[in-house]
Amino acid sequence: MNVRDHAKKIAEKAMKRRSRWTGLLLIVVAVAVLGAISLIQAYYAQEGIRNEAQTKAESQLNAIKSGILNVVNQAESAVRNNVWLAQWCLQVPDSLANIPRLIVNNNPIIAGSTIALVPNYYKDRPLYSPYVAITNGKIIETSLATPEYDYPSQEWFVKPVEMDRGYWSEPYVDTGGGEILMTTYSVPIKDNDGRIAAVLTADIDLEWLKALVNDIKIYPGAFSTVVSRTGRLMVSPDDNLIMNTTIDEYAATVDDTASFNALNRAMLNRESGSIQVTHNGTRNMVYYTPIDKTGWAMNIIIPEREMFTGLRKLNNLIRILQGLGLLLLILIFHAIAKSQLKFKSISEKKEKMESELMIASDIQMSMIPKTFPPFPERKDIDLSAALVPAKEVSGDLYDFFIRDEKLFFCIGDVSGKGVPASLLMAVTRSLFRSISSHQDNPKEIVSAMNNSMADMNDSNMFVTFICCVLDLKTGKMQYSNAGHNAPLVFTDKISELPVDPNLPLGIIKGRPYTLQEVDLHYDDAVFLYTDGITEAENPTHGMFGLQRLKDTLSGRKPAQDHLDNVKKAVADFVKDAPQSDDLTMLFFHYLNNPTQNKSVNSITLSNDISQIHELEKFIGKIAEDIKIPESLKSSINLAMEEAVTNVIMYSGADTVDIAAQTDEDGITFTITDSGKPFDPTAVPDVDINQNAGDRPVGGLGIHMFKKIMDSVTYRRQDNRNILTLIKKIS
């Protein structure tokens, strides 16, 4: 593994780790937020439920209380309403027995009644207490004035006398007519002197109380107790405890004695409120309140479990939902993180590779000339070329240029594909350009290229290559083949150019290459191509083949049309099969017609101002050829000197090509350089009427060649400045 891959792995690991931490953090935060929400929600819900329970409990307590007070008030009224009668009856003691009778008969809720005289109030009656009771619908009249009972010592008698007011007795269990829980209300009766003479009572049985208390159930497991003034249980779910146990005694038997004691104190102190007590392992809320007049207190006990049943269900539901949400969050995050990681690494790699390939492809395509026609000013050359890469970058190349009236052109196919092939292609092309800039012999060009490439060929790649140099004036074409497939030559028929089987470039250094020659005539053509065309495969792996290529190229057509036809024919043939190899081709149609009165000359000058003398000779030779007057020659020379000087001095190009084509109309000069873009036709005209002091020193040259020439046009093509100057000769 190389360093870069290692670094990438580390970076990816770090990224994974980072995203894992991020994920963990996100989940922790989510859990915290959800937890906080559910705590707050639980707290408020609990508060709400507590408040609701309290309201419910209080209203139940009030309902029971008012139910009790209703009975109590009735009993009290029944007694009080007879107080005046009792007072009156004191004067007729025998009539006193009527009063309890009256009370019991007129008040169904009253089970028994007596009027008990204070002992010795009447001399003749030391004890007197006629008692009327109703048991199972039967009125029974007895007397309580028995020595065993000793009514003057009974609570119901003592307390009202002592307190001088109505008094509710401690509840008690009456054993006379069944085990009935009873309580007695008693009021003191005063005589006209204000002395307490008797106590009038009404007994009420408390069976209804149990019913009343147990009747209302706000929660299924809730229950109530009622305790007497002394803390005795009057109503309890456990009947055995009724009247047998005080709440203090009971508190001592339970675990949570402290809470029970606190509850008991509050109740016995006749307070209202609530307290939490634990009983048999369950927590309960106890709401309590005193019952006026009677001295009783009651409570309602609600197991919290039941109180919060709804909440617990809700909480469970919420927790399940939260859990699911969290799980979903984790899954989503995981999925996103995973896909991002994957996507990132894939898309990064892909993007990088694509952009590298795109750059390589751009560089490659910018190397080869691709504006057609390449020499629009020349009527003797119709040349077009095309390169259709199979992959993003290609291993094929073609190139051509004119130097000293010689057309140099070549085609090559680098072994392999993709970036390495394209790099070698670039090397090949630059070797071709640099060597052929001073070498006219294709054999020498190919040999020199081979030696350079074999020297640096570490990866054992090679290039099949064919280099042609055509003398545009004579039509003599020299070529040297380095393992490339034979070009086609078009004379009166289409045939393969004979090529010697030399080795491709880059294999063995010092290997000799052979030179071959062919004479081209007006209207002959040459077609150079790579085997990507003849070996193009259709979906059934049939090959395009040489014959199909020859058929496609039949007839004389513009070079560009031939190329378009070949491209189309290959495309039609391969159909939707993937292009397996680059398609590269160059078509050159030689149109130098010696019968026409025209000639083309060209010269290549190096970047040196002394080369102007060569230009002068070149112009002189043309002038001599077409026999123009000395002064015209001089001004043409002046214009060309100015134009070429500009290039030599300012373009930065290594060389400048000058071509001159003469015909009946005049001379067309083409100045070509690969220097920095400069359009002299865009330079504003010099104001020739300015004073000497104001005149700029420069700009005169451009001014002059524009004045002298009949037409000056500029274009930028294939990274070259092409200036065409035409001088008409009448």
Next chain:
Amino acid sequence: MKTKVTREEGQITIEFTGRLDTPAAQEANPEITPLLDEADKTIIIDCKELTYISSSGLRIFLTIRKAAEDRKGKVIVQNINNDIRSVFMMTGFLNLFEIR
């Protein structure tokens, strides 16, 4: 191309012989530059043997002309042939110089 400078009393004569093209103008420049300090005098540029001039040559003429204007000197161009006259015409130099 030859450049010949002769000094008489109060005046300098520059004789250009042959083609004053771009390379020639570059050669001539070092010979002309010192004369610019003496541009308060009358400078005669004799073109009797001058057969050709390009913009670089014209630039020398213009430099001398500017120096003379600064130093209140005088520049006279004499004996120009027709080719050079047409170049002078083309560039407006006919109006810049006193031509004899």
